[in-house]
Amino acid sequence: MADKSEPREQNTTDGGNGRPSHESDLKVVEVHQVEGIDPTHAAIMATNKPNQWGKGYIRLYMLAACIFLNSTMNGFDASLLGSINALPNYTSYYNLPKKGATSTGIVFAIYQVGQMVASFFIWIADWKGRKVLIFIGAVGVCIATVITATAKTLPIFIGGRFLLSYFATLAHMGAVLYLVEMAPTRYRGTLAGLYNTFYYFGSILATSAVYGAHLHLSHRGNDDWRIPLWLQMVCPGIVASIVLFFPESPRWLVAKDRHEEARAVIARYHANDDADHPLVTLEMKEMITSLQYEGMTTWKDFFNYKSLVKTRGRRYRLMLNVTFAWFGQFSGNNIVSYYLPTLLANVGITDTNMKLLLNIIYALDGWIFATIGTRFHDVIGRRKMFMISTMGMAIALSITAGTAADFVNTGSKTSSSASIAFIYIFGGIFAFAFTSMQPIYPTEVMTNDMRAKGAQSYKLISGASGFLNTFVGPIALQNIGYWFYVFFVFWDIFEFIFIYFFYVETKGVSLEELEVIFESKNPRKASTAVKKVKQRTFVNAEGNIETETKEVV
Template sequence: MADKRNDDMAERKASIDSDLKVVEAKEYEGINLDMAQIMDGPDKPNPFGPGYLKLYALVALLIMNSTMNGFDTSVMSSINALPNYVEYYGLPSKGAASTGIVFAIWQIGQMVGSLFTWLADWRGRKFMITFGVLGVMIGTVITATAPTLGAFIGGRFILSFFATLAHLGAVIYVVEMAPTRYRGTVAGLYNTFYYFGSILATSAVYGAHLHLSDRGNLDWRLPLWLQMVCPGLVACGIWFYPESPRWLLMKDRTEDAQRVLTRYHANDVPNHPLVELEVREIVASLRDEPPVTEWKTFFDLRQLVKTRGRRYRLALNVTFAWFSQFSGNNVISYYLPSLLKNVGITSTNLKLLLNIIYAIVGWIFSTAGANCHDRIGRRKMFLISTMGMVICLAITAGTAADFDNTGNKSSSSASIAFIYVFGAVFSFAYTSMQPIYPTEIISNDARAKGVMCYKLTGGASGFLNTFVTPIALENIRFWFYVFFVFWDLFEFVVIYFFFVETKGISLEELDEIFEAPNPRKASTAVKRMQKRVVVDADGEVREEEIKHA
């Protein structure tokens, strides 16, 4: 069996070597240019050309998948403040483990769902998205009609499981389809619609409570039904999508991949040097580490740790996954009404309205941040945002403590204000990059496995956060903010010394960055060594190093 697998691997490498030679033999005016030369030269594709506009349309519809997490976070946060919901399932009026598990089951579903990311490599990114959104619609029906708390929790697990498949499939697809120069913006916009989902959910609950609170359980059941709207739109459109070019090349479908890249990255210009470069780089990255094609080996994680560079990638992947869920953000997202109650806000309608405002603030700042990642850079924005969160949480803790001890209304107002400032600061740098940064730092052949590790870690972090938060808020109150002040300071140090910059670097060029002695320094160096492939007078292909200031 092992001999057969080795023979298959050898045959696969020989096939990729053959493809690489064919691609490298094609020259453009005698030289195969590098990414910087193409994107800064006369052959730069028009980012508003017909192909790019089609790509933006594809991403725009797929972004609807991102609304699912935001919708769930806010719909649960909002209905948790409704007396009809609390009384129907017999939930405690104060924070307790029974309330926490209703929220935290979402993270459990995410962790289980992440174990099935091998579907993205086995059947394709499109298949995983389609399977996920159809399952979400089934989960929505179960949740919205659940007669008991057990059925409600079970429905939320199913909903989360399939939402995770749809979400992760979409993340991988968007990262792989997005052009290198615009990846931060195009792919970064994906997760900003987390807040669009939040706005839909909080607005629906607010309106339903305002007009339907005297009509049984419609004020909380109706918003739950709306959870299938956005994935339903994706389910209708995904059939018309092309497959990811990187997946196509993994399956030896070179011509199909070239057609996709030509249409969406080169505005249908035949033999464009950008397409030749992208295909060459992808094929070369697969030559040294051919992708696994048997589903039984998808859980072999040695591929993620076999070299020092790959271990660095994985460490960065899981570290960011933890940071993005455990920086104080989940506490506020899920339990904003409880936080408001702690500083004197008791009106249900006012708490729901403030929930809507929080989501709108997050969407504005996350969208602005998505447009800055390709200008400022991922790493710089993480550092700025993390220090901003430290300051906001410190002020929130101090003002909440003063209100707790003295009942000072000014302190209450200041505490609420800085909760919103915290949301804006976090959203600006983190929201758009939450699924994107961990995905782009993993190599082509192991991306699905890396995404699985990212989601498992994020799910564990989120579960801990949402399960213990109601208990912590009830028992230590404002001291919970203080804990995150020191934790976020720790995050700042880790980001400064270890996080790699990915702005303007293709997914394949990152392979060289992570093999450097210090990947963080290599990615932030003022002068970066790059290579181009040239064809000499004898027809031989060779690599030539060039320096860029």
Template sequence: MEKDMSFAHVEHAPSPARTDSNEPVKTVAEKELEVANVDYAEAVKGLTPWLPGYLKLYCALALIALASTMNGYDGSLMGSINALPAYTNYYGLSKSGSASTGIVFAIFNVGQMVGALFVWIADWQGRKLGIFVGCVGVCVGAVVTATSPTLGGFIGGRFLLAFFSSIATTAAPLILIEIAPPQYRATVSGIYNTLYYLGSILASCTVYGTFRSTALAGTLASWRIPLWVQLICPGLVAVGVYFVPESPRWLIAKGRVEEARAFIINYHANGDPNHPIVRLQMAEMEHAIATEGMASWNTIFDLRDMFKSRNRRYRMMLNVAFSWFGQFSGNNVVSYYLPLLVENVGITDTGTKLILNIIYAVTGWIFATMGAFLHDRVGRRKMFLCATAGMAVCLAITAGTAAGFVNTGSKTSSSASIAFIYIFGCVFAIGFTAMQPVYPGEVMTNDMRAKGMAIFQLTAGTAGFVNTFAAPIALANIGYWFYVFFVFWDVFEFAFIYFFFVETKGRTLEELHEVFEAENPRKASTATRVVRQRIVVDRKGNEREVVEVV
């Protein structure tokens, strides 16, 4: 008793059920999971984004998202104070060269890579503890840098900042991905990384304010005060994270099933224990945890399970590729060295360079926020492809106009070069920023996610280290040809994304399993799906008509 009917593309694809006579007998749990899955699209129809339960969750998510400001603050802070003679003279630094600026900047990436080895705290004692430990450590590092009388102490403080921020900024997107409502996951969790620019704006404005202050200009306080301000956001997160709900997936893995159910009821079902979304998510999560488990502290360094199947190797390929692309598309160089880049095309006034830093951060935040909302509507792949193509074009024009200024001294070429540096930043922000910690987490299974995010941090730190250490040398020696290198690299990224990246839009984290089990995951994730009606038997033996996607 089965009839097929073709429908339009559907957003949420459940695991297809089979009806042939050779199908193994399903357990009660498997039958319940199958029924829950096919009810998904209908279950979320009445859940609008402004229900009281969701609003409470948004407040918790907003607090966690402040953790993202730490990396943004550091990027703009160092780029800004490096333009202040009071800072460079105090430590005897030059504005370019590996012996000075490069190592001061790149030590942050080294700290991130070392910190990534300790993200198992989030699996061992929970996501919240990882965030708390990381934020408290960042505050300690900020105090060290703000008070250090020597360059060695300053570099050590920056290492501490990076080490602990790596722990916090790995645990934060983990909990965001795992507690966000699945139908709004990209929008809600995507906003997390857009606050990178909030940190950047805060740092840029603070440095500009102290530079323009008649009482502070040229004094140690002109760059020491911005270092103290670095305490604000991690301090707020460390105090407030106690009130944030824990990840229901982590709770289930620790046997605290009723606490996980209470979370789904309170935050995803708006307080209704009988809402279909409760049954659906609990069935999916319990099934996934029972099947896959979750990493523990004593197995976090055992990476064999990350590569033991084709499915997992493909997931890891996407994780590593995206984390490298997110730091090595030309964006990291711009965020750290914008004052130096604009100096290369004729802007030498310190105040003007600081204002340009502020404008870059503000425009980046606007476009990154737009991207966070677009990824759940347009889709990840389309956004990534458009962004990489746009970045290649922008950098090509930037290189050409910078060459024009160097060879002719044309002010028009200088202005055009600066304009396309900004357009490049906007294109990157709208396509990549929101997804940087989200997409690598989405493509991981529950037991891979914490390890995967550690590898994400290691890869991103390596890419960032190469960028920040080599950039001042490259800019000093090859100038605008540095942009040309990234033009060709971004073209490579476009091709890689087109052939290998899967679309995660419109699926729960558990539903992505069927995509990665396909012979060609990329094609499976983008293929048009067909809806049909069929009869299934529930756990009580009653027949019911359901809708499934195949």
């Protein structure tokens, strides 16, 4: 990305008349060095960075905050089902067994089935736009909530959960595409990454609702689990009522030849209404060039998957998309989030209220660490964060397994407490690096014409992984207990090795600039190569401000 040409000599006076050039101090900036790319974004942000607290950015943050409510849907469901599964009124109403997977497992796992089916309809985002897909999904979730909250038989309840998952996935993936494409390059990891942290906000809402309802309404038949089910429509209801008033993604607008609208969106939300800012010109140029070459997927060619594998670089992108989808669901995290009450029972916590309270604390723990980690993705970088997290999870799970084994064999209360503590530590470590990037990283590594199909492959793989976890999980917990943790210890170590050798760093690189990285001989090395450059801003002989960039020798 650095300009390799030597800067021309500059006089310290203007045309010999003695007027000073007003040179600024030299400053050294680190930028990602990729063969064939000039430091466009890095140079602009180093010398002419828009105010991130300007009016345009404040508007962007407000839009993003509303979109974040989509993320509560998945978190609400995971913790809601995990919590009401501990309620005697719920299990007795549907005659659910306390152990085994035949009934309880399918109630959980049908959510992943709905995700996988919905993945085949994400092309609507490229056809009608990102915000239309969000709207359809949010309205559908409200309808599905009515079905589940009023279901009198288990098959209807399961069918309602399928529809809820189907529409929640449409809203969720529309939101991810929208945020990744709306967020400025410099803040993409932070702004878009914050989205998935609201998974835990949904978890807190769900677990708190179930805890309060059980505490005060358990004597009123089924109100302690019916009322929390009704609350599942609050956040999607808010989103559905306002999302159609939002601006559309500039990349989608460019793809539809609505260039002036796209420029206006970029100027307002990336440059605080400064239409002449160099960032606006740069981003428009990159998008037009990229979309003219790649195009945007239509419903007619959505199921033509050649675009995902037609070059080596695209196959590498797909590999990252697929593996991260699996890692994000199969690192031990799904077992903890869905079956925390069962895990607590395995180490001696049997009181229902205590299980529900600890569920709330687990969700709060995850939200705090996920929110902190979101910012670090734009500071430390995605790849390093993933490696720190996978190794930390392996260590936490190994201690959890050891202390759980000691409790089972000796009944030690100290071991029981330590096991619970490290379950929470594991959750915090996972949330710190993975939660915010789960939908973001698989999306940002895709080109514009691959992004919707990439979202489909991400949801298919993550759904399959989640289904395996949630359906097989109770069987494994029943039959092998703490040895289930040991399996994930070794799996997380494998993830660490894989990420180290193959994962590309996307921090600080625009979506269009990633093309050169993925077409290089070794994308991982190309993405992590960093060089220092000197940048100088000065007034030239004509009185115009210029910026020069030079590699530091």
